[in-house]
Amino acid sequence: MTQRFLPGMANALALTRAGKLTEATAELQQMLGGSPSAAPVSPKVRKPARKPLSETLRHIARGGMPEHGRMARDITPDARFTRHHHAGPHGSRDYMLFVPESAATGPMPVVVMLHGCTQTPQDFALGTGMNDLAEAQGVIVIYPAQPTGANMNKCWNWFRPEDQGRDAGEPAILAGIAQQVLQRADADASRVYAAGLSAGGAAAVILAQAYPDVFAAIGVHSGLASGAATDVAQAFAAMRNGAAGTKARHRVPTIVFHGTADATVAPGNANDVARQAQAGLKGSRSATTIRPDAGRPYERAMLTGADGRSLGEVWMIEGAGHAWSGGNAAGSYTDPDGPDASAEMLRFFAQHRLG
Secondary structure (H helix, E strand, O other): OOOOHHHHHHHHHHHHHOOOHHHHHHHHHHHHOOOHHHOOOOOOOOOOOOOOHHHHHHHHHOOOOOOOOOOOOOOOOOOOEEEEEEEEOOEEEEEEEEOOOOOOOOOEEEEEEEOOOOOOHHHHHHHHOHHHHHHHHOOEEEEEOOOOOOOOOOOOOOOOHHHOOOOOHHHHHHHHHHHHHHHHOOEEEEEEEEEEEOHHHHHHHHHHHHOOOOOOEEEEEOOOOOOOOOOHHHHHHHHHHOOOOOOOOOOOOEEEEEEOOOOOOOOHHHHHHHHHHHOOOOOEEEEEEEOOOOOOOEEEEEEEOOOOOEEEEEEEEOOOOOOEEOOOOOOOOEEOOOOOHHHHHHHHHOOOOOO
């Protein structure tokens, strides 16, 4: 740290202890040269013990990068994992597109994968292992990229009102990317899904509420409910304590994964997401605790409809932190010891289609 940085940091921490989160965030943003509207919510893998909010602010002041684990990295795209660009009336984004090489028997399902803070599409693809599964099952996968110009830590801005609704902001851009792929690839418009980690998980929940006519189901890993926050201070509070969010306008089938030792996004947020998604739904509810011979124990709670389809699931992974369950250790924010979230999400998605 520079001598100029230390006084500002001390002031930010003093404001935090006084409960003045907005002022503390503004102080940090001024030091970092960012804007309060683009304040990051950064993922990190930590020990099970919860950390005070001042620790989160220090983390952001360092640039939001993890203290432990691997950093995000780039992977050289091959012929099936290609870079594309979407430009629409609400903005533009680059994205990586994976199209299975194996022959398909008809239009393929599509999964939009939303990375977490500090990650890249290539790193997220590596860490989740989704492309290998998609190759085997004939699934197209889209990885939108959040640039530092939109958020200095590449977080999706789930906590901003302008990025929480239909026909505006990031939800409109992401839905536009999905529509672009539907027009250009041999894709099935009735089987489009979204999944994400952390800020990406929160963005997936928003997509379900904003575009239930586009997304047939979603997967949320370590995320938050739609409307859980409308500014940076509320975002910190929701991450720390959980938040019910706004009343659901639409009920979209949702599968949720969360680590019980997540010190970045409180585990209670998993149930907030599920309650929002399942409000008013009727079905058979059950919960099972699994203790495998190898790997982390977990509890799986399910809501099953009369037709046997899983309408919603919550997987709580014992002792896991803020990381993609069952992921590849070569990627960032992954927990190879947990159940395979990518495989379970594809299983869940396969039970749902629009119409």
